[in-house]
Amino acid sequence: MTPKVAQFLADRQPATPCLVVDVDRVAERYNALLDALPLARIYYAVKANPAAPILRRLVSLGSSFDAASWEEVQLCLAAGADSSAISFGNTIKKASAIAAAFEAGVDMFAFDSDEELEKLARHAPGSRVYCRLLVENTGADWPLSRKFGTTLAHARVLMLRARDLGLDPYGLSFHVGSQQTSTEAYEAAIGKVAMLFTDLSAAGLDLRMVNLGGGFPTRYRDDVPEIDDFARAIGRAMTAGFGNALPEMIVEPGRFVVADAGVVQSEVVLVSRRGHGDDQDRVRWVYLDIGRFGGLAETEGESIRYRIRTPHDGGEMGPVSIAGPTCDGADIMYERSNYRLPTALRDGDRVELLDTGAYVSTYCATGFNGFAPIGEHYI
Amino acid sequence: MTPKVAQFLADRQPATPCLVVDVDRVAERYNALLDALPLARIYYAVKANPAAPILRRLVSLGSSFDAASWEEVQLCLAAGADSSAISFGNTIKKASAIAAAFEAGVDMFAFDSDEELEKLARHAPGSRVYCRLLVENTGADWPLSRKFGTTLAHARVLMLRARDLGLDPYGLSFHVGSQQTSTEAYEAAIGKVAMLFTDLSAAGLDLRMVNLGGGFPTRYRDDVPEIDDFARAIGRAMTAGFGNALPEMIVEPGRFVVADAGVVQSEVVLVSRRGHGDDQDRVRWVYLDIGRFGGLAETEGESIRYRIRTPHDGGEMGPVSIAGPTCDGADIMYERSNYRLPTALRDGDRVELLDTGAYVSTYCATGFNGFAPIGEHYI
Missing domain, CATH: 2.40.37.10 (Lyase, Ornithine Decarboxylase; Chain A, domain 1)
Structure with missing residues (x-):
């Protein structure tokens, strides 16, 4: 608990139950992540806490945003975010939500199936799209199950199909599970992504972006690794997989920031x-x-x-x-x-x-x- | 789906997701339960659906209400319920909620611990109180766990203590678990209640009410017994346990009604x-x-x-x-x-x-x- 929160609770005795958030601390955490992963662009996972004061502060710090719905896209825009700084990261989107976001200037979308790709081609033509891979969630306290992501083999087909549909085959993403306490989960996933980059390059398709997802843990009752441990592991794996030709890197922290x-x-x-x-x-x-x-x-x-x-x-x-x-x-x-x-x-x-x-x-x-x-x- | 709901959906094409409730059907279900259990007073479990049109219709039918919070008490009063028709059925209540309900005329409260009983004596003096027993939830699709209820031995002590504290030791309650598909669960529980009635009577304390809780099932994907099956089982068990000296009976259906x-x-x-x-x-x-x-x-x-x-x-x-x-x-x-x-x-x-x-x-x-x-x- 930060001193500011302690003071607020002591002075105000707010009605319970209540949540008190120190927005300065949010900024500190954002900056700590930026320090640890200077090569990555941070897309804050709005779903973790979409309160306007948090979004406005992150906009002022230059953050980008990972939105789960058209409603979250609107919250980001209302907080002053530029549409170019918003990724529509849910692989499950209504056609109307895709169209509304595209109309508002959002041009970056996640998918993990043929059916969603068709929707994107129709309602967000020419947009940057990235395919979510299914990876191991071992080590995560809140794993993300089989609901999301697809295999390497299927992702390969999908990315080539994205090009054929006139979309911009931007990159690949994965999510190691929320509150992930093992650095190895990221390393294994990056290895898979690098393999597919190489494979697609040989097929004439050069991807440009790796989205590492979120999952960076918070210390609750039990100790967790420091963010620097994750950063080192990610750096090692990226270098091993891509050498000097590092692609753009994106992270989508939610829990870690707020x-x-x-x-x-x-x-x-x-x-x-x-x-x-x-x-x-x-x-x-x-x-x-x-x-x-x-x-x-x-x-x-x-x-x-x-x-x-x-x-x-x-x-x-x-x-x-x-x-x-x-x-x-x-x-x-x-x-x-x-x-x-x-x-x-x-x-x-x-x-x-x-x-x-x-x-x-x-x-x-x-x-x-x-x-x-x-x-x-x-x- | 009732014809009225089907018609509404066809005509209106409401934005999704949406819930459409046929309030006439609520009335039918209330009356069906009344038919099946003519000796019981129905306290609708507000938590199942507290929408004002439902509460108002049930008030017009003469229903009583089982409220889980002071907020639900207020919803009942706003719908026209008399405070004498409201039971504050949650065994976990803030002192301020007890006091507010008592002030509004509610005089019937559940409890299952010494600590809650002390609160009731202080904030709702003289009220009718009933103690919740822990019973088997076998057969329930949504069992209620160890969170609520106490043993026969402890309930005996608590009811005598209620009298000593100047409260009105009204009766006993139990809950066989929500979406209960076994009629035997009620029979076993009623047997326990009857034993304690007899035991307390020998100790000079005559209880007057048995609250059978809710749990009556709805047919979802799988078939469930008819309400008449439950009514017959309850009737048998009540007669076996109490003979001709039947106490007041209360039921608290929520799911069954709405x-x-x-x-x-x-x-x-x-x-x-x-x-x-x-x-x-x-x-x-x-x-x-x-x-x-x-x-x-x-x-x-x-x-x-x-x-x-x-x-x-x-x-x-x-x-x-x-x-x-x-x-x-x-x-x-x-x-x-x-x-x-x-x-x-x-x-x-x-x-x-x-x-x-x-x-x-x-x-x-x-x-x-x-x-x-x-x-x-x-x-």
């Missing part, structure tokens, strides 16, 4: 110890006024394990299960991750969930169980 | 067949403009399996995976449930997800990936 700039403050609704008549009796249940459907969607499967601060830190601790405030039995954040909280914790206490600037506000349900969406403060 | 009154219409964004180089090649990926974060949260773990209608029904079918429109790899509805859809299905086609009146609109995220919340039409 996660640790944000803090969720929540009120404890209930701490109970229920007589289930078994070993679990000693485990208290702590119910917060935010849960899986109030923004903490990434606690599904206990994937993302946030650090939690309480007013009683330093005192005696005991095991807890942690759940949200709704009547939904699935609204449990942590039952198996060995969380411990102070035994002095009581209902009415305010607690902080740290590093929650990314993937919280937008996952929040509109009104599940009647609860209003999380309050947001950008300072 | 699910099959609603239809989600969605647009196909992309149908692709990607060259993953394995058996999965023959499986098409169908991406809709609604997914797990756009309202179909109950497809988590493929728990609730909706029926899907397309304009090509009757033609050749083939296996599909079905996913939402976001860049999130977790936004997949069905990958392992052997869904098949027509091979003629194309992007731009409108499809209907049937029986989606419950637990859709309110789970919907505020703006994940930039997508606006689902449109809602109550007709």
Whole structure:
């Protein structure tokens, strides 16, 4: 938690649950990534947190943007981004969304299938297109599954077809999975990309860009490698794959840029110890006024394990299960991750969930169980 | 899909994704439940769908309401419900929410812990309280876990304590899990409740109410027992447990009342067949403009399996995976449930997800990936 956020919480005592984001910290993280990867252009993944103050700050720093929808394209434009700095990075787009973005000046689009390529040729003629490869997500806390990406062999066919359709076969992308904690995932993926570059070059098609995706991790409860470790691994792999003929490099960080700039403050609704008549009796249940459907969607499967601060830190601790405030039995954040909280914790206490600037506000349900969406403060 | 919904979709071609609910059908389902369980009072579980037209219709039919939050209490009052017809059924409540509801005239509250009971005694003195028992959720497609309810032994202590605290020890509740497809779950739970009634009566405390919770299933893809089957099982168990001295009975249906009154219409964004180089090649990926974060949260773990209608029904079918429109790899509805859809299905086609009146609109995220919340039409 940055001093500015701590001060804001102390002074304002905002209604809970709320998310407070230090926009200066966002800028620091953006610059740290720029330092670590000076050869890469940064396309901020808007989906991580599309708040206007964040987008405006990133525009002022010269960032580009990775938009998941026509609506996100509009948010970037409204924040002052130039359409040439926007990539429409979702491989699943309505024809109307492609046409609207193209009309607004966006000329860079992702795809991973014949069908999407046809749509791009029709609704965004001549645009730069890049094909997403399916790569291993081993090591990622929030893997991206088989939903996206295609094989090397299919990507080869698709890129040649893109040229035939009058599109600009710009490059290749991959995504190693969100909150990726292994540098090797990037190295393996870059190796595949380099192979396809060489292969297509032999077929008379010279690609110009490698999109490394996002995935750079934030330190939640467990330590993660430093960004410099990722940068070194990426540099090594790029040199091994491309020698001196380095293509343009793009990264699409979301979590890395905004996660640790944000803090969720929540009120404890209930701490109970229920007589289930078994070993679990000693485990208290702590119910917060935010849960899986109030923004903490990434606690599904206990994937993302946030650090939690309480007013009683330093005192005696005991095991807890942690759940949200709704009547939904699935609204449990942590039952198996060995969380411990102070035994002095009581209902009415305010607690902080740290590093929650990314993937919280937008996952929040509109009104599940009647609860209003999380309050947001950008300072 | 009721004729009225079909007509509305044909005439209006509303923007997708949207939810269309036939409020007359809600009334039919309410009356069907009343017919099946004439001795029970119906407390509609507002969380299933809190839309004002639904609440107003149910008020006009004489329904009572199960509210999960102070916000839901307010929705009921705004729809014309009398405060005496509202139960605050969440066992996890902020002190301020209890006080506000009590102030508004609500005098019936759920609890399952010492800590919550203390809060009720302080902020809703003299109110009717009922203790939630932990019962087996076997047979439920959306089980409610260990988050709620306590043991018989603990409930006994709590009910006696409620009396000592000046509260009105009204009764006991349980919940067999949502979309419960086994009638036996109710019978077993009623047996436990009856035992505790007898036991407390011997201790000088006569309880007056049994709250059977909800859980009555809707027919999605698979057949489920009829409501009459549940009613007969409940009647048998109540007679076996209580003889002629039947206590007041309460049920809290949500899904049963509203699910099959609603239809989600969605647009196909992309149908692709990607060259993953394995058996999965023959499986098409169908991406809709609604997914797990756009309202179909109950497809988590493929728990609730909706029926899907397309304009090509009757033609050749083939296996599909079905996913939402976001860049999130977790936004997949069905990958392992052997869904098949027509091979003629194309992007731009409108499809209907049937029986989606419950637990859709309110789970919907505020703006994940930039997508606006689902449109809602109550007709």
